[in-house]
Amino acid sequence: MAGPPPPPTAALPRAVQVGYGLGSIATGTFGTVPGLILLYYLTDVLSVSAGIAALVVFLPKAWDVLLNPWIGSLSDRTRSAMGPRRPWLLAGALTLPVTFAAIFMAPSLSGTAAALYVAVAFLLAATAFAVFQVPYVAMPAEMTGDTAERSLLMSWRIAFLGVAILLSGGLAPAIAQGQDDAATGYRLMGLAVAGLLLVGTLAAFLGTRRAPRAVRTDAEGSLRAQIAVARTNRPFLLLFGAFVLQAVPAGIMLAGAPYLAGYLLGSPAAVTPLFVCLVGPLVLTMPLWLRAARRYGKRSCLLAAAALFLAGALALVAVPLLPPTLAAPYSFACVAVVGVGYAGTQMLPFAMLTDVIALDAAVSGKRRAGIFTGLWTAGETLAMAAGAGAYALVLEFSGFIPSDATSDVAQPAGALWGIVAGMSVLPALLIALSFVFVRRYDVTEARLDAMLADPESFTWNNRSA
Template sequence: MTSNTTTFGLNSPTALPFSSRLAYGFATLGTGSFLVVPQLFLLFFMTDQLGISPFWASLTLLAPKLWEFLTDPYIGLRSDQLKSRWGRRHPFMLFGGVLLSVGIAMVFNVPTLDTPQARWLYVTSMFVLATTGYALFIVPYTALLGEITTDAHERTRVVALRMGFLSLSLLVAAVVWPEVLKSLGAGLSAYAVVGWGVGVLCLIAILVTVAGTRNIPIANAGTAEEAPLLSQLRTVASNKAFVMLATAYGLQMLAQSANSAMLAYAGKYLSPLGANFLPLYFGATTLVSILAMIGWSFAATRFSKRFCFIAGSAIGSVGYVLSTIGLTGSVTTLVAGAVLCGIGFSAGQVFGFSLLPDILDQHRRRNFSSHDGAFTGVWVGLEKLGLALGATVAGLVIGWFGFIASTGETVAQPAAALGAMTWLFGYVPAVLMIVAMLPLTSSAFRELERPGS
């Protein structure tokens, strides 16, 4: 089928030293903020600080992700085939890290422009730059996990540590950045400081990972085929287990994105907690998710990862319902919902990212060839598309129901827009979490059902 291949060894299961697991996960300390800060603040920043309508602001969230959805598989293919003294993944990771760090800083540092349309064009362009850099980093980074160890238990440990860094990053996003905004007056200059802070954090974290993982021996790279992109995408689409896993994970990202996009609006327009709502709710969710990583790692040694993924989805769906009930009611109910959402979120992250390399390993054993970059390119593309679509739809819906944009002042919103915010905050994500359980019941996971596999 192909004339050019590069062959790598398929070695015995490989345990990694703690320093290597630490180095691999460290990048997430920065990339977590890159993902979460736009989710929490970008839509709100554009509609309530830049005077951009919800319709155009929603397009800003969606357009870069559609671009990446098309380019991610190509990046994966090229990283499969690259030959350099730095290996095939790390050159992409380094260049992408620099690009995304500069881009995200510029997104929130908006120059003086006369019209909302000009401000929209600037923010959108910078966000495209930042998300392109993220794609160049995250696709090879995700593929690297399946290559540095062949031990399924070790992958779960690596992913759990990585998710610990992600949770810490989310905690920073939930507590530190909102506090910075509040202390600096929550105006344009405050958002500019947050933009630079996120950019610097991303750059430092990614450089640590690139340097710390560069010399980890490759234990499981398989055979990299120089096949056409469309041929590799057909191979990806024919793997039923991957399609089912990606569908479930994408639906969870859609739910999480819709909820996150509404947090700033809920604090300003719905909750009696006001400015304290976002750090309380998101902080509780994140703190619990950090602790739940440990529990899920233990559960994976007793039950199959698929079972744990389904259980986490069910817990998360209940959490979203309770969160909605507590939004304008009991703080205790609100926090209980946040706790359950944190448990559900951590399950999706741990088992989504630890099942993925298991599926890729199974594919290599069956086909004696590697398409890791193509698989992870599609995976990352679907993840980002889910995150973008949730926030995009949320913006379009509140705009449809009459949300009024502003440039910093408080505007009385119509009842229909407030109702839409409430549903998008909790009930809609709860339904999406329930639907996400259905693909996980597929028989395609049967061979991956060994406890801890």
């Protein structure tokens, strides 16, 4: 089958690279702040039980499983003077900041009533985020046909992602805990984070106005047909499975950090160094992962990154056995090892996804990046929420006692072990399972070049092509 004219292979203007990367301020902020503080906000400020809180953090994101592919399908079909994706970026910029701020603007509620309010507000924010994120992730495969250029574009994205995660993850707890009244602190935090979301979404919309636009072709006739095609794309399914299994542990680590800091390390303020150890390597090691991927291949580096994540997480199980003077530095060191691995599991799969999208366009003759990125972002958001939800269930079954901001609760020994096991054993098991998927993914750089050079000889089930 003759494919569509390929995307341009010339180097993208630096302004476009930076403009696109700035969009990660929004994706990094929204992916971090709810995962870091929403569960703790529910259980330790609004006095919501851990079991109900698990539903609140998970169900709104489960909606993305249906919503994101639909948005991807619609953006594939969009015809606009601004291109097919940028109108959606603008729509997200106009809705996401407002809906996010609303999550933390709850009236004086507690327990189940507070949980219902937060769930509805979070659902609206998740919808607005999908409107922005799905088309945003689809853009690189259409902006350039050069695999190295796409990796460079991803490096800008991950660099700004790391900055956004560090900034929002450090800023949000500091503002929320910096007021005498907890409710006021969280409202101010919601407004400040909404400002970051506005900056990121508008920057991506304005910064990509000079980006090359894809040559449009007809996508599949229906959403069901597009999902069916994605299911037959073996490289996508393997990569998607690995990414989801690695994203759930990331959600667990974010959700568990405030509990580890407050109940095991004895200082709620310790959440800041824990968070820095987890996400700081995104900025520091990203160039190293990029260089290693060019030398050794993306798949090999992804396996190495996952191994580091597993080792650091599993080592945390020893924290309750250590004296107080050693528990904190040991925890920081373990989480830093996790952070180096987390950096690789963030950058490399996205770079590999753009390869899969480019290959699909060459083989099928159709531009349907939206359906793949819709499924991908749905999986990412669901996995992060599943991580927080799974951690909340561990707390519930281990006997964790919820509280409000005015009371101090002594947790039973079982709950303390649950806090640690949820951040160590469970993530390690999931990361170990992801190795099966990564090892079976076989679109290496050399094989990709050969397949793009002769797409008519390749089918998704032809492993020897």
